[in-house]
Amino acid sequence: MKRSIVTILAFVMYFITACENEFEIPEFNQLSEPRTITQNRNEFYKNLIDNTIITNLKRELSSETEKDWQGAFWGMGLANYTSEFTTLAIITGFEYFDSASVSFQRSLIETVYQLYPRSFISEVETVAENSNSPKIFAMCINYLIRNNSPNSNQTYLELMKSNFPKWHDEPILIMLNNKLTGRLNEELNARPSLTDILMHPIEKGKGVIYSFQRKNRDYTGITVIKKANGSFYRDETGQLFSVPQMARSVSALPGYITNGNTPEGIFSIQGIAVSKNDFIGSTPNLQLVMPYETSPQKFFHNDDISDKWNYEMYEMLLPNSWKEYLPIYESYYAGNAGRTEIISHGTTVNPEYYIGQPYYPNTPSLGCITALELWDGETGKCNFSNQLKFINAVTDAGISEGYFVLIVLDDNEMPVVIEEIMPDILRAESLMQK
Numbered sequence: 091m092k093r094s095i096v097t098i099l100a101f102v103m104y105f106i107t108a109c110e111n112e113f114e115i116p117e118f119n120q121l122s123e124p125r126t127i128t129q130n131r132n133e134f135y136k137n138l139i140d141n142t143i144i145t146n147l148k149r150e151l152s153s154e155t156e157k158d159w160q161g162a163f164w165g166m167g168l169a170n171y172t173s174e175f176t177t178l179a180i181i182t183g184f185e186y187f188d189s190a191s192v193s194f195q196r197s198l199i200e201t202v203y204q205l206y207p208r209s210f211i212s213e214v215e216t217v218a219e220n221s222n223s224p225k226i227f228a229m230c231i232n233y234l235i236r237n238n239s240p241n242s243n244q245t246y247l248e249l250m251k252s253n254f255p256k257w258h259d260e261p262i263l264i265m266l267n268n269k270l271t272g273r274l275n276e277e278l279n280a281r282p283s284l285t286d287i288l289m290h291p292i293e294k295g296k297g298v299i300y301s302f303q304r305k306n307r308d309y310t311g312i313t314v315i316k317k318a319n320g321s322f323y324r325d326e327t328g329q330l331f332s333v334p335q336m337a338r339s340v341s342a343l344p345g346y347i348t349n350g351n352t353p354e355g356i357f358s359i360q361g362i363a364v365s366k367n368d369f370i371g372s373t374p375n376l377q378l379v380m381p382y383e384t385s386p387q388k389f390f391h392n393d394d395i396s397d398k399w400n401y402e403m404y405e406m407l408l409p410n411s412w413k414e415y416l417p418i419y420e421s422y423y424a425g426n427a428g429r430t431e432i433i434s435h436g437t438t439v440n441p442e443y444y445i446g447q448p449y450y451p452n453t454p455s456l457g458c459i460t461a462l463e464l465w466d467g468e469t470g471k472c473n474f475s476n477q478l479k480f481i482n483a484v485t486d487a488g489i490s491e492g493y494f495v496l497i498v499l500d501d502n503e504m505p506v507v508i509e510e511i512m513p514d515i516l517r518a519e520s521l522m523q524k
Contacts, residue, residue, distance in 0.1 A: 113363075113364045113374065115362075115374055115478075115481060115482065115485060116372075116373075116374075116478070118472065118475065118478060119471075121372070121373060121463075121471065121472035121475060121478065122469075122470050122471050122472065123371050123372065123438045123465055123470050123472070124470045125368055125438055125470070126438050126440075126465035126466075126467070126470050127466075127467060127468065127469070127470045128467035128468070130470075131440050131467075134440075135169065135440070138165050138168070138169055139165075139169065139171065142161055142162060142164075142165040143162045143165045143166055143169075143171065143176065144162075144175065146158040146159060146161055146162040146165075147159060147162045147175070147176065147179040151182055151183070151186050153189075153191070156190065156191055156193070156194045159179075159183070159194065159197075160193065160194060160197040162176075162179070163197045163198065163200070163201040164197070166201055166205060167200070167201060167204055167205070167340045167341065168340065168439070168443065169443050170205070170340075170443050170444055171205075171443075172205050172206070176205075177206070177209070180198070180201070180202060180206060180210065183198045184198070184210065184213045184217075187217065192223055192226070195217075195223070195226055196223075196225060196226055196229070196348070199214070199217065199226060199229045199230060199233070200229065200341050200343065200349060202214065202233065203229060203232070203233050203341055203342075203343055204340060204341045204342065207233075207236060207237075208236075208237055211233075211234065211237050214230045214233050214234060215230075215234060217230050218230035218231055218234065218246075218249065219249065219253075221253065222253065222254075224254060224257075224260040224262045224263050224427075225262055225347060225348065225427070227250065227253060227254070227263075227266075228262045228263065228265075228266045228344075228346075228347060229343060229347060231246050231249075231250070231266060231270070232266075232269075232343065232344060232347075234246065235269075235270075243270045243271075243272070244270075246270055247267065247270045247271065250263060250266065250267065250270070260427075261346065261423040261424075261426040261427040262346055262347065262423070262427045264423060265344070265346040265420065265423050268416055269344070273416060274416065274417060277415055277416050277417055278305065278417060278498060278500065278501065281415065281417075281498075281499075281500075282409075282411040282412045282415050283411060283514075284497070284511060284514035284518075285514045285517045285518050285521070286409045286410075286411045286412065287408070287409055287411075287412055287495070287497070288300065288316070288514055288515060288518035289320075289409075289518035289519075289521050289522050290408070290409040290412075291320065292356070292407050292492075292493045292495075293390070293391070293407075293492070293493065295318050296318055296391070296489075296491060296492035296493060297315065297316055297317050297318045297359075297487060297488065297489035297492040297493075298315075298316045298492055298493050298494075298495060299313060299314070299315050299316070299359070299376075299484070299489070299492070299493070299494045299495070300313065300314050300315075300316065300494075300495050300496075300497065301313045301335055301337065301352075301459060301494065301495070301496045301497070302314075302497050302499050302506050302510075302511055303337045303352075303354075303496060303497070303498050303499065303506065304498065304499060304500065304501065304502060304503070304504075304505075304506060305498050305500065305501040306501065306503055307336070307337055307338035307339075307342060307351045307352075307449075308338065308342075308447065308448040308449050308503075309448060309449065309502075309503060309504055309505045309506070310334045310335065310336050310449060310452060310505045310506065311334070311335055311336070311337055311505075311506045312332050312333070312334055312335065312505075312506045312507065312508055312511070313332060313333050313334075313335045313480065314330065314331065314332050314508075314511070314515065315331060315483055315484060315487050315489065317487045317488060317489070318488065318489070318492070320519075320522045321519060321522075322515055322519060323483055323486070323487040325483075330508065330512065330515065331483050332508045333461060333476050333479055333480045333483070334452075334461070334462065334476060334505070334506075335434070335459050335460065335461050335476075335480075336449060336452045336453075336454065336459070336460045336461070336462075337351055337352035337459050337496060338351055338352075338449060338454045338455075339351050339352070339454055339455060339456055339457040340454045340455070340456065342454075345420050345421070345424055345457070346420055346423050346424045346427055346429070347424075347427075347429075348428070348429055348457075349456045349457050350429075350457055351457060352432060352457055352458065352459050352496055353380070353420040353421040353423075353424040353429070353432075353496065354417050354418060354420040354421065354496050354497065354498050355380075355417075355418050355419060355420045355421025355422060355424075355495070355496060356404065356407050356408075356418070356421055356422075356493055356494070356495050357378040357379065357380055357421060357432070357493065357494040357495075357496070358378065358379050358380075358384075358388070358389040358390070358391070358491075358492075358493060358494075359376060359377070359378060359489065359490070359491055359492045359493060359494055360377040360378065360379055360384075360388070360491070361377050361490050361491070362374050362375070362376060362377065362481060362484070362485070362490070363375060363377050365435065368438060369437070369438060369439055370435045370436065370437065370438070371435075371436050371437065371438040371463065373435070373436035373463060373472075373475060373477045373478055373481070374477075374478075374481045375433050375434060375435035375436065375477070375481075376433060376434040376435075376480075376481065376484060376494070377433055378432055378433050378434060378494050379425075379430075380421045380422070380424060380425030380429060380430070380432065381399055381403070381404055381421065381422045381425040381426065382399050382425035382426045382428075383425045383429070383430045385397055386398070386399055386403055390403075391491050399426075401422070404419065404422045407493070417498060418497070421496070429457070431458075432457055432458050432459070433458050433459070434458065434459040434460075434461070434480070434494070435455075435458055435459070435460060435461075435477065436460070436461055436463045436475060436476075436477030436478070437453045437455070437460050437461075437462075437463050437477075438463070438465065439453040440453075441453050441464075448503075451464065459496075460477075461475075461476035461477035461479075461480055462474065462475075462476045462477075463475045463476065463477055463478075499511075
């Protein structure tokens with residue numbers, strides 16, 4: 091049983107990097123994941139609750155058992171699971187907080203943010219008042235914002251500047267400052283023209299994939315593909331290709347924080363791979379990187395540019411009308427803050443963990459972009475895969491390198507549909523043909 095817990099934790103630590111690039115894209119009828127068979131899912135869930143969560147949280151909390159507790163926190167997040175027992179464990183975690191490693195502190199606050207959104211306000215306030223970690227401080231303030239009136243933002247802004255006199259050198263705090271001052275909301279309400287960014291080439295000879303999302307990531311977005319020649323990919327019937335995608339993390343933290351939602355902004359496409367991780371499954375995924383996550387040469391597919399990142403490098407990817415639009419820089423600041431390993435993948439996670447959520451039967455991730463896959467409970471065969479549709483379209487469009495751009499449309503609380511962006515796509519195509 092101990093081995094199964096270790097295996098689960100290994101997936102958490104390495105689930106993105108464990109990929110292979112030598113493969114053939116499978117046919118739909120070849121997709122099979124035995125772990126999705128109902129009996130196997132039931133056994134996994136029982137082990138997750140009984141051992142990964144309960145057994146680990148029964149261990150006395152100390153520096154030697156922190157990783158066990160963090161494994162339990164991860165299991166709680168995955169299964170969307172709370173109980174009276176886990177609530178008492180969270181209280182113990184806060185009592186131990188000052189003695190804990192930064193890694194444990196971050197894991198605890200992330201769990202509270204997701205599963206106890208209004209239960210530990212005073213505890214989180216205390217952490218924020220005393221924190222010297224930009225990431226933990228930002229997590230706490232985002233938690234508190236949800237539980238206070240907007241008038242509290244000035245108080246939090248003053249606390250940030252008191253705790254971090256050099257806050258403007260910290261990418262996480264730069265983004266937090268923009269949220270507390272209301273700039274992010276103001277700019278979203280005055281978002282530049284979609285047509286401008288849709289017709290912008292980014293890099294000559296490279297395709298671009300666009301993912302349009304809501305501010306509230308409980309609602310699925312939609313993705314379209316622009317080929318290297320500037321035309322948008324269409325299926326065999328001539329219809330514009332689109333596929334729903336989800337850019338929500340289990341925690342729903344902001345995108346500039348580790349394990350938060352997928353950041354808004356530009357990613358570099360680094361090819362297609364197959365993950366060895368059970369939770370992602372064997373359906374091919376699209377490999378993405380953010381600024382600072384890799385070298386500028388690799389990001390820009392160009393060996394002749396500087397090996398040192400700077401703001402201007404990212405800015406030059408944008409059309410003029412978008413250069414001053416702060417939200418589109420979230421992926422830049424997220425990468426600068428140390429976020430890594432965000433890809434576009436399928437899922438074998440049991441959707442029943444999230445029944446009743448607006449995004450059900452989609453399953454959230456640790457911040458990646460996910461596409462719906464449904465599996466047969468008796469055979470483990472795939473019944474439906476938006477991920478395979480997406481990968482086949484990317485391949486057919488001839489995109490192995492290029493860019494992936496995530497754009498938040500607005501704060502409407504409904505899934506994005508293709509009709510919302512179709513006029514801008516048609517206008518962009520028309521202008522590019524002139």
